Amino acid sequence: MPRDRRSKDKDAETFIEDGGSAPGEAEEAEEIKTFSTRFPKKLVDRIDKSIDDKIVNESRNQWLIKAAVEKLEREE
Incomplete structure (x- = not known):
């Protein structure tokens, strides 16, 4: 991994x-x-x-979680 050039003045411990x-x-x-x-x-x-x-990517897992939250909110 390339070292960050902004950290030249820092020692390893810092x-x-x-x-x-x-x-x-x-x-x-x-x-x-x-x-x-x-x-x-x-x-x-x-x-x-x-x-x-x-338009925005969403996984099936995310979709199912959102659906469950929406259902629970409607029931409350």
Whole structure:
């Protein structure tokens, strides 16, 4: 990895101290639960078409999370 030219005056110790956090060390990180589910192919095809029709890319997982949030908000 190329070294950042802006850090020429920093020694190695200072450079390390200025670094970010390691993956998984984010403060107040939300726990993620993983599970499998089954959907009828016709429904998945409709979801995928909806995703493909968008200008901004969105994964199927993101689409499903948004759909679940919208449903829960309507029910509250």
